[in-house]
Amino acid sequence: MKYVKANAIWLETLVKEVQKYVQGEFLYIPNPQGIRKQWGENSGYRQYLCDRNEEIRREFKLGAEIEQLSDRYCLSYDSIKKIVYSKRS
Template sequence: MTAYAKASEVLPGPLLEAIQRHVDGAYLYIPRREENRKRWGEGNDARKLLRQRNAAIRAAYGDGASVEALAASYCLSPKTVYKILAAKNRE
C-alpha cells in the first residue's frame, strides 16, 4: 500500500479505539512484515541502472578517461568514482 489508508476504513473498531488511546490523532507508520519487505531498488530499475552506469564508468576509465572527467560527466564526486572503480570485483 503506497497511499495513506483511512484507519477507520481498514481497522476493526476495537483495534482503532485501542490505537487511539496511545496515539490519538498522530500519524503512525506501520512497517511491512519481514517476509514482505523488498531490498532497495527491487520495486523499480534503480539497481539495474546503477550497475549499468557503474559498468560504463569502469569501461570509460579502462579506455583512458580520467577520474575527474568521469566525475564531471556523471555528476559524481571523484571519491565516488574511485569507489566505483574499486568495487569492480565485488559486483
C-alpha cells in the same frame, strides 16, 4: 511508505479499540514477514546507480581517464576513483 487512514481499511470497532491506546499519532504496522526493502528499491534508483557505475567501470577499462569520467557523470574525481577501483564488478 505511504499513509492510509485507519477508517478507510479497518472496521469502526477496531478503530475505536486502537484509539484507546493511540490517538492522533502515526502508527507503524510492520510487514508480517519482517522483510524490508533496501534503500532505492521501490523507486528504482538503486538499480540506476548500479547500472551507472557499471558503465563507468566499462568506460574506464576501455581507456577513459578519471577526469573525463568525472566531467561526463558530474561526479568528483574521488567518487570516480572509488567506483573504478572498488572490488565490485
